Amino acid sequence: MSYDLIKVQQKGRVGIITLNRPKQLNALSPELMQQLGAALQAYDADEGVGAIVITGNEKAFAAGADIAAMKDYSYMAAFLADYITRDWEHIRRIRKPVIAAVAGYALGGGNELAMMCDIVIAAENARFGQPEVNLGVMPGAGGTQRLPRAVGKAKAMDVCLTARMMDAQEAERAGLVSRIVPLEKLMDEALAVAEKIAGCSLPVVMMIKESINRAYESTLAEGVLFERRLFHSQFALADQKEGMAAFLEKRKPTFKHR
Ligand code: DAK
Numbered sequence: 001m002s003y004d005l006i007k008v009q010q011k012g013r014v015g016i017i018t019l020n021r022p023k024q025l026n027a028l029s030p031e032l033m034q035q036l037g038a039a040l041q042a043y044d045a046d047e048g049v050g051a052i053v054i055t056g057n058e059k060a061f062a063a064g065a066d067i068a069a070m071k072d073y074s075y076m077a078a079f080l081a082d083y084i085t086r087d088w089e090h091i092r093r094i095r096k097p098v099i100a101a102v103a104g105y106a107l108g109g110g111n112e113l114a115m116m117c118d119i120v121i122a123a124e125n126a127r128f129g130q131p132e133v134n135l136g137v138m139p140g141a142g143g144t145q146r147l148p149r150a151v152g153k154a155k156a157m158d159v160c161l162t163a164r165m166m167d168a169q170e171a172e173r174a175g176l177v178s179r180i181v182p183l184e185k186l187m188d189e190a191l192a193v194a195e196k197i198a199g200c201s202l203p204v205v206m207m208i209k210e211s212i213n214r215a216y217e218s219t220l221a222e223g224v225l226f227e228r229r230l231f232h233s234q235f236a237l238a239d240q241k242e243g244m245a246a247f248l249e250k251r252k253p254t255f256k257h258r
Pocket of ligand 1: 023024025027028063064065066067068083084085088105107108109110131132135139140141
């Protein structure tokens with residue numbers, strides 16, 4: 001697939017996807033989401049890639065789904081076509097870690113996209129919100145579900161019902177964001193995180209992601225059992241032998257991702 005609404009670039013073992021509709025503040029049109037899905041799937045299938053970064057520009061990560069593209073939708077058309085859902089689901093199936101590097105606005109579907117990533121790193125000017133209520137609709141890509149899990153019910157209600165934006169500091173305090181960095185350092189930091197992850201054993205990294213996500217879908221006892229079974233399976237990895245031998249031999253491990 002050729003891309004005109006995103007840019008893709010690979011640095012070492014890191015795949016970088018830059019949303020690229022700057023005039024529309026990276027509004028997430030169906031075409032953009034299709035291209036994003038295709039790029040994510042390509043990196044996920046590429047053995048040479050160990051982590052993926054999604055970013056926007058200094059003003060906007062993404063200001064939401066494209067309002068112009070959806071304003072004339074009818075209920076029947078949205079229901080029958082399962083309104084753009086397919087292209088919003090791709091990211092949930094990506095098995096490698098995905099890092100959102102957020103500067104500027106992450107609103108509506110933009111915030112929902114960030115929340116579908118595994119780690120959110122924010123620039124100091126980042127602003128997060130679910131302003132759909134101002135448009136006469138509610139969040140439609142997980143905002144009412146992932147936001148309360150990330151920041152708790154009180155803040156999720158506040159943000160979704162009043163359309164108020166959280167700044168980077170508040171989002172970090174609330175647990176939506178893992179780190180805040182100066183705007184000019186955003187990509188350096190996101191790449192450093194991605195490179196660190198991509199240098200580790202790929203199957204181990206994928207299992208950590210799967211296991212943490214399991215925490216949201218199961219009871220504690222089931223989640224802990226799931227984690228234990230994955231942990232046991234890691235004694236079958238060459239990377240486990242290498243990682244532990246390297247520690248004891250006081251050298252850096254060379255992982256084969258096997
Ligand atoms: N869609 C389309 N165009 C947008 C846009 C958006 N979400 N956000 C901004 N733009 C466009 C503006 O129309 C403007 O275009 P021109 O007038 O220049 O042609 C250009 O980007 C620059 O925007 P502004 O002039 O408004 O810039 P300001 O700096 O003054 O304001 C702003 C920045 C971010 C505060 C403002 O643009 C704004 O409030 N934007 C809308 C934010 C918003 O309401 N977002 C939520 C959208 S609804 C689903 C999946 C996803 C969704 C639903 C269902 N399924 C899978 C079922 C998601 C829904 C949404 O996200």
